[in-house]
Amino acid sequence: MKPIIIFASGTGTNAAAIIAHFKNNGRARVALIVCNNPDAGVLDIARKEEIPYLLIDRQTIKQTLLVEQMADYKPSMIVLAGFMWKIPEHIVNAFPGKIINIHPALLPKYGGKGMYGHHVHEAVVAAGEKESGITIHYVNEHYDEGNIIVQAHCAVAQTDSPDSLAAKIHKLEHFYFPKTIEFLLDSMY
Ligand code: GAR
Numbered sequence: 005m006k007p008i009i010i011f012a013s014g015t016g017t018n019a020a021a022i023i024a025h026f027k028n029n030g031r032a033r034v035a036l037i038v039c040n041n042p043d044a045g046v047l048d049i050a051r052k053e054e055i056p057y058l059l060i061d062r063q064t065i066k067q068t069l070l071v072e073q074m075a076d077y078k079p080s081m082i083v084l085a086g087f088m089w090k091i092p093e094h095i096v097n098a099f100p101g102k103i104i105n106i107h108p109a110l111l112p113k114y115g116g117k118g119m120y121g122h123h124v125h126e127a128v129v130a131a132g133e134k135e136s137g138i139t140i141h142y143v144n145e146h147y148d149e150g151n152i153i154v155q156a157h158c159a160v161a162q163t164d165s166p167d168s169l170a171a172k173i174h175k176l177e178h179f180y181f182p183k184t185i186e187f188l189l190d191s192m193y
Contacts, residue, residue, distance in 0.1 A: 006080035006189050007035035011087035014121065016046025018085035018106060018177050023053055025182030032189055035077045040065070040089055065089065071098045080189055084143060085181070088120050093145040103143040104188070106181050108173045110155055111139040115148030125166035125173065133160050136169060138176045140184050153188070156180050 008026070012019045019037065026032045037050045037057040050057040064070055071094065074082070084091070084105040096103060107115060109124045114136075119127070128136045137157040142150035156179075158172045 005030060006032040007077050008032050008185065008189075009036045009038060009074055009077060009079045009082045010034055010046075011038045011082065011084045011091075012044065012046040013039065013041050013088040014044055014046065014086045016044065016049045016086065017174060018181055019046050020049050021178040022083065022085065022182050022185060023049070023055070025186070029186075031186055032080065035079065036074070038070075038074070038087075040087070046086075065095075066092060068094070071095060074099070080192065081185060083181075083185060086121070090117075090147055091143055091145075096143060096145050101142065104153065104185070105141055105143050105148070105150070106177055107139045107141065107148055108136075108170070108177070109139065110135070110137045110157065111141065111148050111152065115139075117147055119148070122166055122170065125169045128160060129164060129166050129169060136160050136173065138173060138180065140181065154180065154184055 010019050023034045034055055037046060037055055038060060039046055039057055040060050042059055047057060082099055082103040109128060114124050114127055135157050137155055139152055140154045141152045144150040156176045158176055160169060
């Protein structure tokens with residue numbers, strides 16, 4: 005089973021969807037969760053699923069020890085599932101072509117620093133966009149700029165609020181993210 009490392013900062017519904025997907029089909033397993041927020045819901049998921057986790061801070065993410073700890077798990081893929089910090093260059097370089105992110109909008113629109121989670125949906129609704137969606141992309145040293153792997157679209161109704169749009173986006177994420185990870189893992193080797 006190919007080991008996956010998940011980075012997450014929040015509730016962890018995407019992490020839960022990925023864990024459940026691979027628990028069911030046995031093609032990969034979430035071997036480690038890396039989190040920067042001691043209050044994050046994703047840590048409850050890690051504890052419940054008995055998945056080891058690392059709690060990191062602004063200092064530890066800069067240190068080579070984290071790369072060494074990650075390398076111990078021999079990850080086939082590193083998945084950012086709602087991780088709100090930029091991945092430093094030394095981590096990107098340590099795992100070339102293996103780090104992917106999910107963004108809750110159609111990049112290159114609504115990406116970059118400060119564009120995460122609810123802020124994205126607020127901006128999309130405020131701009132009166134007729135559609136939004138998700139972008140799964142490789143991670144490079146710049147926010148939201150790596151090569152795009154897949155995008156999925158949804159309509160934004162005039163009556164949509166940031167909350168109702170977030171619910172639509174989460175549905176797309178939970179459907180496409182695990183399948184995309186599996187597709188990438190299958191095509192890697
Ligand atoms: C997801 O919608 C994800 O796309 C977004 O955070 C949410 C996390 O939800 N990521 C970003 O905004 C990254 N720039 P979750 O904790 O329920 O998986």
